[in-house]
Amino acid sequence: MAIFRVHQPGPxxxxxxxxxxxxxxxxxxxxxxLDPFAHAVANDLVGNDADCATLEITFFGPELEVxxxxxxxxxxxxxxxxxxxxxxxxxxxxxxxPGDRVDFGQAASGCRAYLAVTGGFDVPVxxxxxxxxxxxxxxxxxGRQLQSGDILSRGPGPLLDTPRRLPWQPIxxxxxxxxxxxxxxxxxxxxxxxxxxSEFFTVTGKSNRMGYRLxxxxxxxxxxxPKSIISEPSVHxxxxxxxxxxxxxxxxxxxxGGYTKIATVVTADLFKIAQxxxxxxxxxxxxxxDEAHSLYRQWLDYLRLAREAVVPGGQGQGERM
Amino acid sequence: MSGALYDxxxxxxxxDRVLLVALGDxxxxxxxxxxxxxxxRLRRDPPKGMEVVLPAYRSLAVVYDPxxxxxxxxxxxxxxxxxxxxxxxxxxxxxxxxxxxxxxDFGPDIGFVAEHNRIEVPDVIAIHTANPYHIxxxxxxxxxxxxxxxxxxxxxxxxxxxxxxxxxxxxxIAEAQTGIYPxxxxxxxxxxxxxxxxxxxxxxxxxxxxxAGDSLQFVAISVExxxxxxxxxxx
Numbered sequence: 001m002a003i004f005r006v007h008q009p010g011p012x013x014x015x016x017x018x019x020x021x022x023x024x025x026x027x028x029x030x031x032x033x034l035d036p037f038a039h040a041v042a043n044d045l046v047g048n049d050a051d052c053a054t055l056e057i058t059f060f061g062p063e064l065e066v067x068x069x070x071x072x073x074x075x076x077x078x079x080x081x082x083x084x085x086x087x088x089x090x091x092x093x094x095x096x097x098p099g100d101r102v103d104f105g106q107a108a109s110g111c112r113a114y115l116a117v118t119g120g121f122d123v124p125v126x127x128x129x130x131x132x133x134x135x136x137x138x139x140x141x142x143g144r145q146l147q148s149g150d151i152l153s154r155g156p157g158p159l160l161d162t163p164r165r166l167p168w169q170p171i172x173x174x175x176x177x178x179x180x181x182x183x184x185x186x187x188x189x190x191x192x193x194x195x196x197x198s199e200f201f202t203v204t205g206k207s208n209r210m211g212y213r214l215x216x217x218x219x220x221x222x223x224x225x226p227k228s229i230i231s232e233p234s235v236h237x238x239x240x241x242x243x244x245x246x247x248x249x250x251x252x253x254x255x256x257g258g259y260t261k262i263a264t265v266v267t268a269d270l271f272k273i274a275q276x277x278x279x280x281x282x283x284x285x286x287x288x289x290d291e292a293h294s295l296y297r298q299w300l301d302y303l304r305l306a307r308e309a310v311v312p313g314g315q316g317q318g319e320r321m
Numbered sequence: 322m323s324g325a326l327y328d329x330x331x332x333x334x335x336x337d338r339v340l341l342v343a344l345g346d347x348x349x350x351x352x353x354x355x356x357x358x359x360x361x362r363l364r365r366d367p368p369k370g371m372e373v374v375l376p377a378y379r380s381l382a383v384v385y386d387p388x389x390x391x392x393x394x395x396x397x398x399x400x401x402x403x404x405x406x407x408x409x410x411x412x413x414x415x416x417x418x419x420x421x422x423x424x425x426d427f428g429p430d431i432g433f434v435a436e437h438n439r440i441e442v443p444d445v446i447a448i449h450t451a452n453p454y455h456i457x458x459x460x461x462x463x464x465x466x467x468x469x470x471x472x473x474x475x476x477x478x479x480x481x482x483x484x485x486x487x488x489x490x491x492x493x494i495a496e497a498q499t500g501i502y503p504x505x506x507x508x509x510x511x512x513x514x515x516x517x518x519x520x521x522x523x524x525x526x527x528x529x530x531x532x533a534g535d536s537l538q539f540v541a542i543s544v545e546x547x548x549x550x551x552x553x554x555x556x
Contacts, residue, residue, distance in 0.1 A: 025375050026529050027460045027503075027521075126523050136463045136504060138523045184333035184341050230348055231460065231467065233375040233382035235339045256377060256460025264336030292337035293387045300388070 002067045003117055006150040010062040010104065015121050015140035017053040019252065020129035029253045030236065031131040031139065034209060034274035035112055037170070038076035040303060042116035044310045045073035045093050045164050048157065052120025053130040055146075057113040059277075061104015062146060066096045071160050076113040077172065077275060080105030092165030110172035110275040119157030133253065162312040172275040176203075178249075178265045179287045179295060180239065184232075185260040188225035189241070195219060196239075196262055197286045201247060205278040210253040211240070212273055214282055218245035219262060231258040237265035239284075249273050266292045268299035325349040330359075330403045332396055337387055342399055343380040344406075348469065352379045353457050357534050358410040359403050368398030376533060377458045378467065416453050416536045419501065421492050422547035423449075423514035430511035434477045434494055445513060446541050448472045453536035454499065464503040464521035464529050468537060471499045483509030490516045492539070501537075514541075517551035 016039065019032025033039035033056055043052050055062075061079045074081050074090045081088045082103045088094055090113070096102065104113065123130050123140055132140025141150055186193055201216035219241050221227070227243050234240070234257040238250045242259050249265060250257070251274070265273065266287065276282065287295065325345045333341040344359065345352035360376040363383065367374075370390025375382040385395055423446045424431045435442045454468035461467075471494065479495045484507060487493075491502045493510030502508060503520040522528055531537065542550070 021373065023463070023528075024373070025459065025533070027463045027465050127528065135506065136521070136523075138463075181334055181336055184335045230346070230378045230380075231458065232341060232377045232380045233335075233339075233460070235335050235382065235384075237336050255375075256458065261335070264334070264339075266337050289334055289337065289392060296337050296387050 001153060002151050003070055003154040004064040004102070004152040005067060006062060006146050006148055006152065007065060008063040009146035009148055009150070010057055010060050012058040013062050013146040014056050014132035014134065015053050015123050015130055016056045016132060017051060017130045020127055020131050020133070020139070022128050024233075024255050027255050028127065028136060028138075029133060029255050031129070031133045031209075031252050033114065034251060035076055035114065035271040037271045037303065037306070038112070038114045041091070041166055041306055041310070042073050042075040042114040043120070044307055045075070045091070045166070046071040046116045046118050047160050047164075048116060048118070048120050052116065052155070053123065055115040055121060055152075057104060057115060059111055060106050061113065063104070064102040064152075066100040066102060067098055067151075068154075069095070069097050069159065070118045070154060071163075072096055072102070072118075073116050073164075074104075074113055075116075075166075077107040077110030079107050079113045089165075091169050093160060093163035095159070095163070107277070111277050112274060117154045118159055119155035122153040122155040135253070164310045165313055166306060166310055168309075172272075174277070174280045176272050176276050176280055176282045177285060178269045178273060178282060179285045179292070180237075180263040180265045181287060181289055181292045182263050183261070184264075185229065186262055188221045188260045189219060189262050190222050192219040192221065192245075193262065196247070197284050199283075201282045201284075203276045203278050203280045203282060207276070207278065209251050211251050212249040212276060214247045214249065216246070219247060220245060221260065225260070227260075228258045229260055231256050234261070235264065237267070237270055239263045239265065266295050268295045268302075325352050326355055330400060332399075334392070335382065338384055340383045340385065340392060340395060340399070341380055342383060342403075344403070345379045348378055348457065350455060350469070353455070354408055354411065354534075355406045356381055358406040358408065359399075361410045361412075362402040362406075363399070366402065368395055368402075370395060377460070411534060414534050414536060415531070416538050417531045418538050418540050419516050419518060420542040420546065420550060421450075421514040421516050421539050422542050422544055425544075427515035427547070428492070428513040430480075430493070431513040434475060434511050434513055437477050438474050440474060445475060448474055449499070449513065450539045450541055453538040456531060456533050456535050456537065458533050462503055462506065466500055466531070466537065468498065468500055471497055473497075475499070477511050479509040480511065483507055487512065488515065490518065490520070492516060515547070517547050517554055519554050
């Protein structure tokens with residue numbers, strides 16, 4: 001059923017879900033929500049299961065007209081959300097009705113917000129997923145980012161009896177600390193490994209769903225080590241070092257690459273870099289694989305905790321429900 | 322199978338969910354065959370905790386669930402399956418014909434490739450279509466093939482300035498590589514022709530025309546045939 005008319009699309013708004021996993025060996029990247037925490041909580045807040053698609057909004061938000069009754073929730077970056085011109089809270093359920101205007105401003109902190117709606121955004125499942133992969137022109141709305149005039153639909157699902165909220169909110173600072181495991185090619189950087197794990201790097205404007213390009217001290221490789229390797233599978237979180245010595249944190253639109261990778265960011269910290277903005281400072285901290293695995297367990301516990309902590313109640317919108 | 326094969330697989334950590342398994346350190350048909358054979362065995366008989374296996378030239382990525390297995394257990398499970406790898410595990414390779422209209426608007430750089438190699442344009446076509454090319458791996462873009470075996474008489478450097486738009490189906494050369502752009506994208510390869518086939522179409526039951534391990538055989542076609550096939554593909 002039609003739920004939103006898009007008046008302004010925002011610079012880069014795409015439908016995303018958890019990702020497309022079955023065709024990586026054919027060059028189709030996973031895609032999916034860059035911040036899985038904010039995506040999952042947004043779904044929880046409107047009573048959806050975790051596979052439902054949300055709208056990933058980058059840096060500046062769209063202007064939407066509501067066409068049907070629904071519950072919505074906005075999580076992730078703080079984006080000056082208003083409903084009919086009145087400021088509205090994020091990280092909790094909001095009831096909307098036909099004719100309402102849902103407008104977003106510029107991100108005040110963080111980079112990506114997630115809008116969930118009752119039943120999830122309904123777009124065709126392409127190769128097992130609704131996630132938009134723009135350069136492959138698949139998923140989402142006709143394989144592309146939102147455009148003015150698009151009509152978005154939602155899947156079936158009941159409205160909630162009671163609104164929900166998450167009793168805390170993540171803080172997206174401008175200094176980002178990422179834990180990372182050395183490898184797979186850390187042996188190409190015998191001296192630069194110390195630099196990598198002790199200096200600050202700055203997020204550049206050339207950062208997107210493919211990768212975050214950082215700028216900082218040049219990471220010198222062992223003169224005897226090859227500048228590139230025979231192309232091999234790349235992974236979300238790999239920190240690639242091209243010949244210029246400036247690291248790139250790979251995100252979700254990569255399948256294979258031939259640059260050496262000095263380290264790999266742990267799964268638990270991937271949402272932090274997804275929320276980084278140009279100019280933010282990034283510092284990498286070395287962990288070994290055992291530590292990375294206990295961080296992984298803690299991360300899953302945290303996701304579960306957030307799910308259980310989504311409680312009935314809201315503050316700003318009680319009269320709207 | 323091949324002297325380029327390691328005696329034992331070598332393992333590297335690629336984050337908290339992936340082990341990279343290398344079977345050799347060169348681009349080599351035998352090593353690539355071993356990679357595909359190990360991939361098949363892992364898919365048919367997945368070790369506990371393995372989620373997916375992603376093969377490349379000489380290595381493969383084993384994606385795992387850290388809650389369901391330990392890296393050491395996964396390593397020994399992979400080692401056991403890597404014993405005595407041979408071609409009997411791999412689906413029989415196919416040769417897929419790729420019709421290509423060479424030159425003119427479809428291959429604006431074919432003249433440069435000829436001049437650079439001090440041959441004539443018809444020689445470029447004859448050499449490019451002489452033999453099939455082995456698909457070592459697929460990646461970078463949906464259906465993009467990393468092909469082996471470009472004749473040294475066609476090796477040509479990339480464009481100094483990449484084009485902002487290369488059409489889907491463009492066939493090009495970059496140094497010692499040849500390949501096809503499956504989708505419209507920017508690109509710096511020297512373009513010699515174009516295929517009317519859609520290498521990737523999500524609406525098809527099988528979105529792809531080939532898999533790693535198959536070979537591509539380019540076949541020269543006329544502009545008329547290109548138009549007919551193009552219409553059939555898009556009709």
